[in-house]
Ligand SMILES: Cc1cc2nc3c(=O)[nH]c(=O)nc-3n(C[C@H](O)[C@H](O)[C@H](O)COP(=O)(O)OP(=O)(O)OC[C@H]3O[C@@H](n4cnc5c(N)ncnc54)[C@H](O)[C@@H]3O)c2cc1C
């Protein structure tokens with residue numbers, strides 16, 4: 328039986344929600360087309376993740392385990408995926424779109440002579456490939472695309488599909504792999520970890536994002552306080568990651584991350600299309616901006632017009648009250 | 654170090670767009686140098702200013718693409734190659750990567766730089782495809798480049814933190830616009846660029862094995878992104894609007 332394969336990414340032993348969203352979609356497609364939906368985990372430690380994964384319905388969970396996968400490095404990951412594809416011959420290999428999957432997507436496709444589609448928001452099978460939708464022109468436009476041949480390798484934007492549990496009697500199969508340091512053609516010298524980002528932004532249920540209107544320490548304290556009250560992930564516009572006020576990994580938008588929370592609150596952000604490109608998957612958008620004509624108000628469900636230094640402290644107090652009452 | 658920077662001309666996403674019969678209609682007069690490529694050129698120039706070397710650019714595109722080459726030369730790049738296309742071909746990232754690989758295969762360089770993605774399509778594929786086709790070590794999403802001995806030290810923005818990666822030569826990196834603010838060409842730069850060499854190679858003269866219609870991926874149509882339901886603006890007293898919205902987020906939206 329032919330296979331649709333989902334790559335499962337894990338951080339700190341936990342499966343990323345976005346991978347499970349992709350797996351859910353692949354389960355659905357496999358059922359429609361009489362195919363097998365399988366998954367692959369490539370990590371320095373697969374044990375816990377393989378067990379967690381059984382709740383989400385893959386027929387086979389392939390694993391590749393090696394200490395080299397402790398940190399992201401494209402060379403061993405490409406090697407592992409080539410071996411896996413050789414063995415499994417999937418019709419489709421699907422990833423959640425992350426910096427790690429974007430790092431290897433093109434190279435893997437060229438290596439396998441496969442068609443590839445990056446960052447799709449919908450996809451289905453056509454019989455001789457994949458048909459998909461992709462946001463383009465800073466997400467102002469949706470393009471319909473078709474990829475032909477087998478396999479097709481694609482990445483999917485977070486928040487594109489809802490995750491559905493589907494307990495299964497998955498078989499776990501380890502794929503042999505070996506890699507020596509001398510096979511590495513690049514050297515990872517150091518990892519500078521993001522400071523203060525406790526909640527993974529691309530998976531956060533609530534996101535508080537700061538823009539250029541947040542001018543100083545006092546403003547950043549208000550952002551922190553709001554995020555604490557709402558248990559939110561903190562993000563920022565390019566204006567503030569560029570200024571060094573927030574870590575670059577917190578940038579939301581075309582260059583930065585796509586978020587898909589239930590609630591996004593943009594504070595002192597004008598709403599440039601490149602920023603908006605990363606937030607339109609949010610369920611509810613709230614904006615605080617002193618300029619009533621700021622473009623962010625065109626997409627905000629709730630737009631508070633006012634000086635953030637006046638509005639935000641009051642908003643935080645009101646939210647605390649609401650929380651106490653519920 | 655010698656850099657070859659792959660640059661692309663793209664439609665300005667801020668220009669008005671129209672969709673007619675599923676086709677995207679853009680004003681070709683509003684084409685620009687891809688922002689990510691401008692950052693790649695800028696970073697190569699900064700390294701050249703500090704350590705010497707050479708910065709060349711290469712672009713695949715129709716006649717109009719010359720503008721983007723001129724822009725890079727006006728910023729300070731030394732020379733350009735224009736791989737000339739007719740303009741109506743259906744090339745995807747893989748086709749561009751194959752054409753670039755055919756051009757680069759017998760060239761001398763230390764590093765090839767690409768943008769991390771095209772600003773109009775956000776594909777982000779060409780760079781690592783090209784690296785694979787040329788058999789080069791590579792890294793993507795660079796937010797900083799510096800020289801470390803004879804190698805390039807790349808600061809890569811990963812999912813959580815930043816990775817410092819030593820990239821041997823010859824190698825390839827794709828660049829984020831978070832790396833720098835590209836310089837605006839000076840009048841002098843613009844004047845000088847007119848005297849800089851641009852080599853034009855008709856695509857048919859390259860042994861790239863890419864037909865105009867054999868891309869594995871195809872765009873079949875465009876539509877506007879569905880608009881979000883218009884929301885409501887709250888413009889009253891700060892006390893009042895803060896309270897109203899906080900309560901609605903709880904009672905009407907249930908997201909608190
Ligand atoms: C290729 C490309 C990719 C890009 N990618 C990204 C990306 O991923 N993410 C991103 O964010 N940007 C990105 N940008 C940049 C983007 O175009 C904007 O420049 C950026 O988003 C602006 O950030 P901002 O809204 O914080 O700042 P500004 O546009 O300067 O807006 C600041 C806002 O704060 C308001 N304000 C000021 N003071 C107060 C106050 N006291 N109270 C309330 N409101 C106040 C102002 O009215 C204004 O609307 C990209 C650009 C390009 C060309």
Ligand SMILES: Nc1ncnc2c1ncn2[C@@H]1O[C@H](COP(=O)(O)O)[C@@H](O)[C@H]1O
Nearest residue numbers: 659713746767768770771776777778779
């Ligand atoms: N026509 C082209 N000419 C030169 N370089 C290109 C071309 N198309 C893509 N590239 C390079 O590939 C990057 C974008 O890849 P992609 O997002 O796959 O289109 C650009 O930033 C360029 O560095």
